[in-house]
Amino acid sequence: MKDLFEAQWLGGTVPLKNRIVMPPLTRTRTSDGDVPNELMATYYAQRASAGLIVTEAADVNPHSNGYAMTPGIYTDAQREGWRLVTDEVHRNNGTIFLQLWHVGRMAHSSLMPNGEAPWGVTEQRAEHSTVFAHDADGKLALIPAGTPRRIATDEVSALVDSFSQAIANARQAGFDGVELHGANGYMFEQFMNSVLNTRTDRYGGGTVEDRTRFLMEVVEAAVAEFGPGRVGVRLSPLGRFNSMPADPLAEETLLYVAEQLDRRGVAYMHLVYELMPEGNMETAEFKSRFVDHALLARIRAAFSGAIIWCGGFNDSTNAQAALDTGLVDLIAFGRPYIANPDLAERLKHGWPIAEADRSTYYTRRGELGYTDFPSYQMRTSGYSTV
Incomplete structure (x- = not known):
């Protein structure tokens, strides 16, 4: 029987102090140039009691950026900024993976180099979805995603190289591993979707091998x-987001992806089950009770690594109860980690779970709603983090 609070090894190489994961949470607190900073280092270090921290998604090149003020991992300054984060997390005996993404069509020309069109698997726009970018007046706001440009075959291969360099940068920045964001309608999933991917090249949607080639x-x-x-992949089975x-x-x-990831020695599959086809991540609702356990059992049979279950x-x-199924x-x-830096301790001891003000999720107001949440013990002792 698995216990939520027991220590174990991830992938046979990475020690975890418990089975609790802090998943990626975009918080838009970077410095100019999308550079991670000391404030972010404090934020992640405060949450180091999680068995595994997976950072907010990091862009792998300038065309990857679909949301303002999200971090990158393609410049020297960004790499050194992330080094501040990993050093602080490790100083607090934490384990941290960097999530990497390319948003694909989920972007806007106001965030692209030279105002270019976003990169897409095809020219099909995400008709009902928004991104955090500059509106017609130059102000940051949630605005409709732009119309993408279908990238050429050689550009897909070049994007693989961008990921390769970002992965090397992540290792140099001191991360314990990386997670590839193949969920929630971003570039990897855009390639894998057989309806959206109408390409006819070697990355096309005609066969499962071709539409998963980019991810593999x-x-x-x-x-x-x-x-x-030391590599994980996040997926959103049957997702419409x-x-x-x-x-x-x-x-x-x-199921094909699960088999192929297993053959390649991937440490874990991070499964997020989401329901809403529209809106943004702040309004999306995730409900684990809707999970198809029969499908999860088939994934479990195909993949011998760890499975992370994310969903409400x-x-x-x-x-x-989820662990007791034996499937994960x-x-x-996710959201409980925003206002509860000591969430693992609160869960273990049955202490109350605090709630954050949603208006501080994405803001430039520094530590407000970010690093100013005290631990339960500090709160009950009358101390503050500020």
Whole structure:
């Protein structure tokens, strides 16, 4: 029987102090140039009691940026900024992976180099979805995603190289591993969706091998850089978020991906089950009770690494119940980690879970709603973090 609070090894190489995961949470607190900073280092270090921290998504090149003030990992300054983060997390005995993404069509020309069109698998726009970019008056706001440009075959191969360099930068910045963001309607999933991907080249949607080729090439680059057991992949089975079309081949693709990731020595699959096809991440709702356990069992049979389950968990009872199914190994708590830096201790001891003010999720107001949440013990002792 798995216990939420027991220590174990991830991928046979990475020690975790418990089965609790802090998943990626975009917070838009970077410095100019999308550079991670000391404030971010404090934020992640405060949460180092999680078994595993997976950072907010980092851009792999300038065309990857779909949301203002999200961090990158493609410049020297960004790499050194992330080094501040990993040093602080490790100083607090934490384990941290960097999530890497390319948003693909989920972008706007106001954030692209020289005002170019976003990069897309095809020219199909995400008709009902928004991005955090500059509006017509130059102000940051949630605005409709732009119309993408279909990137050429050689540009896809070049993008694999961008990921490879970003992965190398992540290792140099001191990360314990990397997670590839293949969920929520971003570039990897855009390629994998058989309805959206109408390409006819070697990355096209005609066969499962072709539409997953881009992901597998990047996975191979990540495993080559970090070694087996230090690479994860996040997926959203049957997801419709960010205007993704319903895909009749979704289960076939998912099970194929699980088998291929297993063959390549991937440490974990991070499964997020989401329902809403529209809106943004602040309004999306994630409900684990809707998970198809039969499908999860088929994934479990195909993949021998760890499975992280992310979807509406907010206390130790429902998290332990998920572990008790025997289908998953680690539980991710998303929003509870915003206002509870000591979430692992609160869950273990049954202490109250605080709630954050949503208006501070994405802001430039520094520590407000970011690093100013005290631990439960500090709160009850009358201390403050500021």
